[in-house]
Amino acid sequence: MVGFCCEVLTQLVFLNVAGHTEWLHDALLPSPILVRKQLTGEPLSLPRRKPLASGTLMAAVASLVHFSLCRHSSLFHYHHLRALALSVAIPFSSSAASASSPFSTLSSSSLRQKSKRLPAAAAAAAALLEVGGVKIAKEDVVREGDPTNNVPDTIFSKLGQQLHRRDNHPLGILKNAIFDYFDGNYSGKFTKFDDLSPIVSVKENFDDVLVPADHVSRSYNDTYYIDAHTVLRCHTSAHQANLLQKGHNHFLVTGDVYRRDSIDSTHYPVFHQMEGVRVFSPDEWLASGMDATSYAAMDLKKALEGLARHLFGAVEMRWVDTYFPFTNPSFELEIYFQEKWMEVLGCGVTEQEILKRSGRMDNVAWAFGLGLERLAMVLFDIPDIRLFWSTDERFTSQFSEGQLGVKFKPFSKFPPCYKDISFWISDIFTENNLCEVVRGIAGDLVEEVQLIDNFTNKKGMTSHCYRIAYRSTERSLTDEEINHLQWSVREAVQNKLNVVLR
Numbered sequence: 001m002v003g004f005c006c007e008v009l010t011q012l013v014f015l016n017v018a019g020h021t022e023w024l025h026d027a028l029l030p031s032p033i034l035v036r037k038q039l040t041g042e043p044l045s046l047p048r049r050k051p052l053a054s055g056t057l058m059a060a061v062a063s064l065v066h067f068s069l070c071r072h073s074s075l076f077h078y079h080h081l082r083a084l085a086l087s088v089a090i091p092f093s094s095s096a097a098s099a100s101s102p103f104s105t106l107s108s109s110s111l112r113q114k115s116k117r118l119p120a121a122a123a124a125a126a127a128l129l130e131v132g133g134v135k136i137a138k139e140d141v142v143r144e145g146d147p148t149n150n151v152p153d154t155i156f157s158k159l160g161q162q163l164h165r166r167d168n169h170p171l172g173i174l175k176n177a178i179f180d181y182f183d184g185n186y187s188g189k190f191t192k193f194d195d196l197s198p199i200v201s202v203k204e205n206f207d208d209v210l211v212p213a214d215h216v217s218r219s220y221n222d223t224y225y226i227d228a229h230t231v232l233r234c235h236t237s238a239h240q241a242n243l244l245q246k247g248h249n250h251f252l253v254t255g256d257v258y259r260r261d262s263i264d265s266t267h268y269p270v271f272h273q274m275e276g277v278r279v280f281s282p283d284e285w286l287a288s289g290m291d292a293t294s295y296a297a298m299d300l301k302k303a304l305e306g307l308a309r310h311l312f313g314a315v316e317m318r319w320v321d322t323y324f325p326f327t328n329p330s331f332e333l334e335i336y337f338q339e340k341w342m343e344v345l346g347c348g349v350t351e352q353e354i355l356k357r358s359g360r361m362d363n364v365a366w367a368f369g370l371g372l373e374r375l376a377m378v379l380f381d382i383p384d385i386r387l388f389w390s391t392d393e394r395f396t397s398q399f400s401e402g403q404l405g406v407k408f409k410p411f412s413k414f415p416p417c418y419k420d421i422s423f424w425i426s427d428i429f430t431e432n433n434l435c436e437v438v439r440g441i442a443g444d445l446v447e448e449v450q451l452i453d454n455f456t457n458k459k460g461m462t463s464h465c466y467r468i469a470y471r472s473t474e475r476s477l478t479d480e481e482i483n484h485l486q487w488s489v490r491e492a493v494q495n496k497l498n499v500v501l502r
């Protein structure tokens with residue numbers, strides 16, 4: 001693999017040739033650091049930087065730039081802001097984007113069309129997954145050596161698992177409990193979708209829900225790109241606009257969502273969300289004497305407070321104002337549960353622009369999004385997000401259909417083993433990239449990757465020391481196994497991240 005410096009140079013030349021040096025300069029200006037709260041599937045808001053020029057080329061350029069973020073940065077909702085210089089980084093590959101790559105000809109829409117087959121090469125592949133009516137081969141999703149693709153094997157292996165569709169799984173049980181609430185209170189008015197393909201276009205995932213062109217969530221550092229125009233959805237909001245355009249007025253979308261992220265007991269690169277949307281017509285708010293927005297906000301709060309009570313019982317609740325690109329006003333609902341305030345969901349009154357584009361000039365709507373793992377972890381007392389993926393009978397046998405909130409009994413706690421790794425970082429280093437490399441080697445045996453030391457020497461070189469906790473949720477690991485993993489991790493970190501081990 002050619003060094004990362006060369007890659008950056010290649011990309012800088014590309015940017016220059018494309019005449020977008022101004023944008024690049026803008027991207028390099030000091031920018032807020034975005035610190036994410038500990039919230040799986042949490043909604044995100046974001047301070048805006050100067051808007052970028054739009055257009056396909058710009059989108060491609062933007063997608064080639066990684067933003068260096070701190071540990072808990074994430075997609076649409078940021079609360080704490082600190083100053084940070086952005087750094088430019090390029091995906092794990094050395095060649096520039098190739099317009100002639102077979103995959104770039106595979107449009108996202110063809111991937112997403114029901115029952116459509118993929119191109120010949122893909123079709124020939126032995127293992128075809130069927131996800132949401134779309135047949136997918138590994139080669140269609142994981143394309144090592146293609147700089148517009150950053151999906152690793154570990155992520156491909158999660159596609160099609162659809163934990164939320166298993167009635168005996170905590171996520172399926174929770175999904176069904178939420179469905180019951182809406183069915184019971186809205187006499188079946190809400191149409192439910194839980195099998196939509198997670199492969200969506202950049203347009204659906206971001207543009208259609210008004211995510212700004214310079215929003216950090218669009219970066220390769222945060223989102224899994226299949227190619228420059230196609231991603232693994234990072235939120236179920238990706239389906240809002242399409243469903244509105246198809247004429248749906250009340251709907252719930254549940255699905256697996258994908259985000260490049262740090263590693264700890266509440267963060268996993270694949271998790272599950274549910275999205276809800278309700279559209280009102282003028283007669284509904286006119287009869288109330290309220291203005292459209294106040295009416296929708298009032299109805300939204302009533303609906304979601306009811307949902308929180310349905311799931312958590314008679315808890316104390318509070319509403320917090322926030323920001324999302326797709327709603328205005330935007331709120332978070334928090335409940336007081338197990339002696340602390342906990343965020344349950346993000347929501348708001350849908351931006352008029354989204355409704356307008358779906359041909360609904362005269363309507364108002366509300367929308368919400370919630371992370372299923374986050375809620376299931378507290379409802380079922382599940383201490384580690386990796387457990388949701390466990391096939392160990394000692395886990396799976398503890399849950400059954402309709403049994404919301406049965407408390408998980410740990411079958412035993414295996415000891416963690418800690419190993420440190422220190423290196424001099426380069427400008428393009430990001431923690432999400434490190435975590436991806438560690439997961440690529442250790443898979444679910446890694447419990448946490450934590451920055452424990454960070455300093456810059458007189459020469460301006462910055463050193464990071466990370467502590468990796470190895471722990472299986474199912475068995476004891478041997479010293480030999482862990483040492484082997486750690487050596488492989490060191491090798492991969494050195495080879496793939498352009499850092500110098502210390």
Ligand code: DAH
Nearest residue numbers: 043044235346347367368369
């Ligand atoms: N899409 C948001 C996220 O993933 C969650 C969300 C927030 C969805 C507010 C909504 C909404 O529909 O109105 O962080």
